[in-house]
Amino acid sequence: MDIVFIEDLRIDAVIGIYDWERRIRQTLAFDLEMAFDNRRPAATDDINDTLNYKSISRRLQAYVESSSFGLVETLAERCAEIVREEFGVSWVRLKLSKPGAVRGARAVGVRIERGTRPA
């Protein structure tokens, strides 16, 4: 199985369950791994045959910047849905980190996998 990945995509958003968190924007970090057969773009050298990581990054930036969920679980689920439904990705692993949210930890967050992983 081939993978297209996006690493440490930083996006500012309103996120969190506490009152003070509803009044500020916090930086979130996204890591994505997406199943995609890269043999065709490798043969054609055509960007139109790829799973375009720039297009996906831009879409997630627009969505996350305008979101205001309480839980990272909710935001992670919505982002995985966008990747699968709008970009036709059969399997995605998405890690959503909230750096500095817990004193003593570099980051906290969730990692989810959605869809069927190709053989």
Ligand SMILES: Nc1nc2c(c(=O)[nH]1)N=C([C@H](O)[C@@H](O)CO)CN2
């Ligand atoms: N599993 C989760 N635990 C916590 C979350 C969350 O979104 N998922 N959120 C918080 C607070 O918003 C925290 O990040 C503020 O520091 C606490 N636990």
